[in-house]
Amino acid sequence: MSQEDPNRFIADHVIGLPRSGIRDFFELVSAMKDVISLGIGEPDFTTPWHIREAAIYSLEKGRTHYTSNLGTIELRREICRYVDEQFGIGYDPKSETIVTVGVSEAMDIALRAIINPGDKVLYQDPCFVSYHPTVTLAHGIGIAIKTEAASAFTIKADAVKEAWEPGCKALIINLPCNPTGGVAEKAELEEIARFAIEKDLIVISDEIYAELTYEGEHVSIASLPGMRERTIFLHGWSKAWAMTGWRIGYACAPAELTEAMMKVHQYSMMCASIIAQDAALEAMKNGADAVQKMKVQYKRRRDLVIRRFHEIGLVCHKPQATFYAFPNIESTGLTSTEFATRLLEEEKVAMVPGTAFGKYGEGFVRCSFATGYDDLIEACNRIERFVKSLDASGSKFSENAEVTRLSN
């Protein structure tokens, strides 16, 4: 590295950090025209008007100052009421919850609050793009727990035990899961909870998609016996309330842990935007109907997309939550990246390669169905045409499949 190279200033653990696979794919897509994107990890709905109106009112009233580091007490009260009602976990609004700049910040301060350099952190894979890098940025070591299509991408207790090694301090789980749509299974969670207690693991549970559960009941690991004391519960308004751009979320945890997170938050963020906090308060008080309406639409779109994938011949489990389908594309003989790139080039449909979400995402692509019916119907037709064209090109198919298997 030459004396002039600015890279010499960059910290080792940052320079070694890979760019998000999403970023690469984004650049590919944005260079093209007329693409139907099923690669968008956020609702297509705009934030419900009553929430936006509350934010306007907040500005009119001149609410433009800092709030408490933890967030406004009104919002914290509503958060604790909601978490108690919906998840069955009791937290004290004064000392056990902190409002953050989205769940991403909550994850960051949670990890920075608990990780010593070299601590190992278990996380499910495939998972949200930020988990592993955030662990690395906190000077921890990430260890992937494999989740599989065969078990609909829930986290199996056996897989946690298999991945565990001495030095593991924390376990990150995200159920319902972006990108797989995997949901929590109570029996597995109970066994994972017992294992966490046995190995004295702290659990960080990101439950941002809980409201978008279409079948069955969402269970939080924090609600299981003995888990409240060792769990940091993360949630926010981005997905179910369609508030991604507001950057607003929260963490709930025992007072000592909340205090530790608050210290990191206090010196880096001060507080979340007051306007976003006021909007979130309105979402908590009066947002349930709007959430329900959006949920009905997502479910219908899911049914459409899953049915079409089956007709097309792509194996895909039916996600019981989230707005993501995670079809298996191995039958095409292509890798995730080849499939996604060729689909984009040949049919102008964007889906994110599963590998952007971790090594166990190979063989899959993520399809976000948070998009209008017109585009969904047309995109499925194009995917069908693409998969058929691969079928027609025949024999090299099986050869490729062989190569894929070998390279795994």
Added chain:
Amino acid sequence: MNEVFKLLAEGERLNESQMAEILGLSEKDVDAQLAALQEEGLLLGWIPVLNPSTGSDNIVRGVIEVKVTPERGGGFNRLAQRIARFDEVESCYLMSGAYDLLVVVKQSSLHKVASFVSERLSTIEGIVSTATHFMLRAYKEQGYLIEQVEEEKDRLDVTP
């Protein structure tokens, strides 16, 4: 309530082939469900939602508060139904409060609304009084916003 009805109630503008695709039905099934809805009287019909503030015709909308004498046995129904039958009447509702019927009348001129009220409506026996208001400007029509800054759907092409 059939599947097609639920889909329609969500307010998306969809043609029959799209409905069939979304619901996983054949177009024939969608047709049958639509026919059933009309038969049951749940679905009354299809009309385009026009912007009342524009268009080549000068449309005048009168909103008329009508007080009537209710009748033994029938209450307001007979009079309300009689008023509703006029082609000029776009909608007609029984209301609680200071008056009984709310009648919305659509005509091509102010004069025509006035003559409907004075010659037709107020001469019906049982009508006690009328108060006519003229609609000046529409901001929302049947759920559609009018002449407002359009919402931007500026999501990035790919996001985590």
